[in-house]
Amino acid sequence: MNNNLYEHGTLAMLMAGKLSGTITLAELLKHGEHGIGTLDGLDGEVIILDNEVYQADETGTVNRITDMDATLPFASVHHAMNETTLTLPKADFNILNDTIVKEHNFKNVFVATRFHGVFEAVKVRVAPKQTRPYPGLLEIASNQPIFEKQNVSGTVIGYFAPELFGTVTAGGWHLHFLSDDRQFGGHLLDFVGTNLTGTYQIFDSLEQHFPVSDPEFRAYDIDLASLQADIQAAEGH
Amino acid sequence: MNNNLYEHGTLAMLMAGKLSGTITLAELLKHGEHGIGTLDGLDGEVIILDNEVYQADETGTVNRITDMDATLPFASVHHAMNETTLTLPKADFNILNDTIVKEHNFKNVFVATRFHGVFEAVKVRVAPKQTRPYPGLLEIASNQPIFEKQNVSGTVIGYFAPELFGTVTAGGWHLHFLSDDRQFGGHLLDFVGTNLTGTYQIFDSLEQHFPVSDPEFRAYDIDLASLQADIQAAEGH
Numbered sequence: 001m002n003n004n005l006y007e008h009g010t011l012a013m014l015m016a017g018k019l020s021g022t023i024t025l026a027e028l029l030k031h032g033e034h035g036i037g038t039l040d041g042l043d044g045e046v047i048i049l050d051n052e053v054y055q056a057d058e059t060g061t062v063n064r065i066t067d068m069d070a071t072l073p074f075a076s077v078h079h080a081m082n083e084t085t086l087t088l089p090k091a092d093f094n095i096l097n098d099t100i101v102k103e104h105n106f107k108n109v110f111v112a113t114r115f116h117g118v119f120e121a122v123k124v125r126v127a128p129k130q131t132r133p134y135p136g137l138l139e140i141a142s143n144q145p146i147f148e149k150q151n152v153s154g155t156v157i158g159y160f161a162p163e164l165f166g167t168v169t170a171g172g173w174h175l176h177f178l179s180d181d182r183q184f185g186g187h188l189l190d191f192v193g194t195n196l197t198g199t200y201q202i203f204d205s206l207e208q209h210f211p212v213s214d215p216e217f218r219a220y221d222i223d224l225a226s227l228q229a230d231i232q233a234a235e236g237h
Numbered sequence: 238m239n240n241n242l243y244e245h246g247t248l249a250m251l252m253a254g255k256l257s258g259t260i261t262l263a264e265l266l267k268h269g270e271h272g273i274g275t276l277d278g279l280d281g282e283v284i285i286l287d288n289e290v291y292q293a294d295e296t297g298t299v300n301r302i303t304d305m306d307a308t309l310p311f312a313s314v315h316h317a318m319n320e321t322t323l324t325l326p327k328a329d330f331n332i333l334n335d336t337i338v339k340e341h342n343f344k345n346v347f348v349a350t351r352f353h354g355v356f357e358a359v360k361v362r363v364a365p366k367q368t369r370p371y372p373g374l375l376e377i378a379s380n381q382p383i384f385e386k387q388n389v390s391g392t393v394i395g396y397f398a399p400e401l402f403g404t405v406t407a408g409g410w411h412l413h414f415l416s417d418d419r420q421f422g423g424h425l426l427d428f429v430g431t432n433l434t435g436t437y438q439i440f441d442s443l444e445q446h447f448p449v450s451d452p453e454f455r456a457y458d459i460d461l462a463s464l465q466a467d468i469q470a471a472e473g474h
Contacts, residue, residue: 004444012401105455109447163461164249164404202449207241209442210346218342224400 001079004207005110005159006031009074010168014042015230016220017134021071022211025053028075029068031207034114036158036176037075039065042140043129045186047157047178048077049114054178056185058128060147062178076159076169078112083199086115091193096173100200101160110206111160113175115198122177123148124186141234147186154179156188156198167227168208170235238316241444242347242396243268246311247405251279252467253457254371258308259448262290265312266305268444271351273395273413274312276302279377280366282423284394284415285314286351291415293422295365297384299415313396313406315349320436323352328430333410337437338397347443348397350412352435359414360385361423378471384423391416393425393435404464405445407472 008023021040028037029051037046044057046065053065088095101107125144158175165171178185211217245260258277265274266288274283281294283302290302325332338344362381395412402408415422448454 010401108455108457109449164247164459166461167401168405203447204449205444205446207442207444210440212346212439212441218345220345222401224403 001081002205003081003203004205005076005078005112005203006207006209007076007169008072008209009211010208011074011170011231012167012222012227013217013220014074014137015227015234016222017136018216018220019073019130019134020216021073022214022217023072023075023209024068025065025070025072026068028072028077032077032079034080034112034157035075035077036174037072038127040071040073041129041131041134042073042127045124045126045176046072046075047176047185049155049157049178054182054185056124056126058126058145060126060145062182062185064182078201078203080201083201086113086198086200088115088196088198089194091115091196092191093173104200106160108162110162110203112201112203113160113198114155114157115196116155117193117196118151118153119191119193121148121150121190121192122152122154122188123190124177125189126186138230138234146189147184149179149184152179152184154184156191158188165206167231238318239442240319240438240440241442242313242315242349242440243444243446244313244406245309245446246448247445248311248407248468249404249459249464250454250457251311252374252464252471253459254373255453255457256310256367256371257453258310259451259454260309260312260446261305262302262307262309263305265309265314269314269316271317271349271394272312272314273411274309275364277308277310278366278368278371279310279364282361282363282413283309283312284413284422286392286394286415291419291422293361293363295363295382297363297382299419299422301419315438315440317438320438323350323435323437325352325433326431328352328433329428330410341437343397345399347399347440349438349440350397350435351392351394352433353392354430354433355388355390356428356430358385358387358427358429359389359391359425360427361414362426363423375467375471383426384421386416386421389416389421391421393428395425402443404468
């Protein structure tokens with residue numbers, strides 16, 4: 001077992017509207033029992049904790065996914081190992097960016113994090129399922145449901161990626177949230193938490209997996225010149 | 238054994254002058270018996286064929302490297318598998334770019350190639366060994382020895398990388414040459430060959446490995462805004 005971040009698909013691919021699922025959940029889970037992703041057609045936000053797979057959907061509902069034939073266009077998973085304890089007396093994105101990244105010198109490496117506790121406020125967005133012909137992520141991003149909750153107990157899970165990889169995957173933090181009661185979750189836009197505890201794990205490698213047998217993947221075009229700006233517009237936290 | 242391209246270090250790192258060796262040859266060869274790279278301090282052009290390691294140095298000499306403790310800042314290797322035969326009645330960079338990439342639809346995938354035969358003309362450059370404080374690749378590129386040879390029998394080995402990864406590694410073709418008599422080699426700048434035969438191999442994944450324990454790697458800064466243009470100026474083929 002390697003200390004690798006396994007990623008299937010690329011952010012560039014989603015930006016270009018290549019949204020069809022190209023890896024099964026069964027195959028994905030071979031590469032990690034923790035992770036995040038989205039289902040076929042950009043259907044919601046996937047959270048994987050200890051091999052349990054959840055999907056926050058666009059209605060604000062969280063579903064347990066047990067169909068191992070379900071497919072994903074984009075997902076990141078890892079095996080928990082070499083973890084270091086992370087204690088966050090107070091946490092929000094500013095603290096993650098300014099304190100945690102700098103203190104632990106994350107900027108040039110891929111890192112997983114997972115932390116748990118009571119959150120005073122959590123704001124998430126959920127990707128709404130698309131139908132063919134698929135639009136690109138930039139178009140979808142302007143019209144995504146946002147959900148908020150106060151005083152919610154839950155887990156933040158996700159990754160930090162170096163800026164250099166900010167077109168291959170989401171640069172900086174890419175985090176999802178799932179409440180302890182499995183009723184609330186999504187792609188983390190904003191949060192405030194106190195006395196959170198968890199772990200981080202610095203990866204030796206990024207294992208970037210491609211759907212090489214998928215004709216649509218082989219044929220898709222990207223405009224590198226506009227990609228960076230489009231991602232900035234589409235993503236943010 | 239996975240059908241992965243294993244890459245240690247990044248092109249961005251070299252551009253920023255992070256040139257010290259961070260993986261041993263012994264460790265590198267665990268991940269592939271074929272590949273290319275450069276030695277500690279950007280010392281020459283490494284060619285690995287069937288576990289035999291050669292270095293073309295800045296004097297135009299080719300050395301066999303048997304010291305498994307030698308280190309490399311940047312290298313790409315793979316295990317030969319799933320290979321497809323490649324026949325090139327005539328070959329040069331235009332044919333590789335215009336015919337081969339398009340015919341086999343390589344643009345979005347990582348590919349290895351290896352082809353052999355008599356080359357009418359071969360033009361190579363060789364990175365000259367640097368000393369600390371290391372300059373960046375852009376500065377070094379303006380002053381690199383170039384060698385040419387006619388009617389030479391040898392092997393071209395290297396990789397095609399999608400444009401999206403053109404700051405992580407060299408985008409497009411990155412090829413090295415080694416003559417059959419092991420007397421001539423380097424980083425391929427130009428070539429003409431006829432009736433060449435070889436193979437190509439499409440990878441499922443890029444396994445991008447980082448020297449995460451190296452303080453210089455953890456600390457180095459890149460200017461993403463200028464990186465693309467600097468690489469263009471420094472690289473070419």
